Amino acid sequence: MNTFGKTIRLFLLDGTANGLTTAELSNWTGIGVKVPRIKIKEYSNRPEFQKPGVYILIGKGENNEDEAYIGEAEVVKDRLAQHIANRDSWTEVIFFASKDRYLNKASVKYLENRLYELAVKAGRYTIDQNIPTKPGLSEAEQAELEEFLSNVKVLTSSLGHKLFELLEExxxxxxxxxxxxxxxxxxxxxxxxxxxxxxxxxxxxxxxxxxxxxxxxxxxxxxxxxxxxxxxxxxxxxxxxxxxxxxxxxxxxxxxxxxxxxxxxxxxxxxxxxxxxxxxxx
Structure with a gap:
């Protein structure tokens, strides 16, 4: 199978890797954001946080193993606030939204389910949650979201976490x-x-x-x-x-x-x- 190069643009908002980082691909309407838990309040008024998206909470489990929780939200900011209040074991989040209005409730639920499947299959991180519900979408909608998903996978690895990447790859x-x-x-x-x-x-x-x-x-x-x-x-x-x-x-x-x-x-x-x-x- 032929593969093609990709141009990834990483932007460190405050000039260090300890703050908010955005990740974008050329000719893609999506955007990835990585931010430490303790900095979410500082950045949560940015436009990316006000949109529907799929997110990955990342931390360590009881035995110091890599652990992740995958979720979706109609407003990313609101859901992260809930996790800050109720969930202790994560230290940073990576989330993906769209720069236009491409993603909606059904599409982010589809991405949540598929990312869960990929993470479990890869077996690199402990996935601490129930199986997300997969919505009913047309074949055309699923095909478009699979392309979005492939970019999410690339950018998640580029942001330092290969939880969706099979060892064979x-x-x-x-x-x-x-x-x-x-x-x-x-x-x-x-x-x-x-x-x-x-x-x-x-x-x-x-x-x-x-x-x-x-x-x-x-x-x-x-x-x-x-x-x-x-x-x-x-x-x-x-x-x-x-x-x-x-x-x-x-x-x-x-x-x-x-x-x-x-x-x-x-x-x-x-x-x-x-x-x-x-x-x-x-």
Missing amino acids: TIDHGEIRQQVFYCKSGAGAFSTGSPSTEGFIVYKDSLFIIQEQNAFPKGIKLEREQMLNEGILEIQGTFYRLTKDYIFNSPSRAAAATLGRNANGRVEWKNEDGVELKFLEI
Whole structure:
């Protein structure tokens, strides 16, 4: 499928990333807004806040995992005021409105439902809510909103949150990057994975050694503990089993998590022919 470049314009209202940021695409009537919770009152009289829109509340859950709540509003300002009064666990919001009158109650409810579906499917954030109702719209209306949705997805990632992006979408589609690599040990550890634009994806059902060697890096030890607490790892016999695809920030971190020791991922990860990753990256 052919893809085309996009021009994104980010505007930092007060000149820093700690205030309100708007995000726009060329030839698109929509606009995205990101703002910290503590700054909403300061900016809430801006015109973007007075319109119908779909929004994402972003914060951390009880186990410090990324958490999001997706909603819709006929007037964004009013709904955010309700969440400020009644909901504690979010620290910033990203919302999308239209610069014209394109979005209405039915269209934002459709976007809310579809964004919920995308976020759950991606599995990157804990989605803390019930399934939103999907309104009945014509095929033509749905097609137009799917195009709007694709831009929402791009801009949400550009604003720092990839909650709608499937892990598979981060895999480079070059010849080498499409290969599956293997990391294993004589003790029975066995992981499969692929290089990604975000690091290295290890695939579901990979088996990690539970026993950690004395020099095992503290940071990876803590990451494995957090994965266990969140149910991303579960105990299966003498191994941890990965319950979902998971991105590590490097091949070496992924290999170390698998083997329970320090590891050079570019040596430990090999393709089906036994060729080390380091020989295939150049």
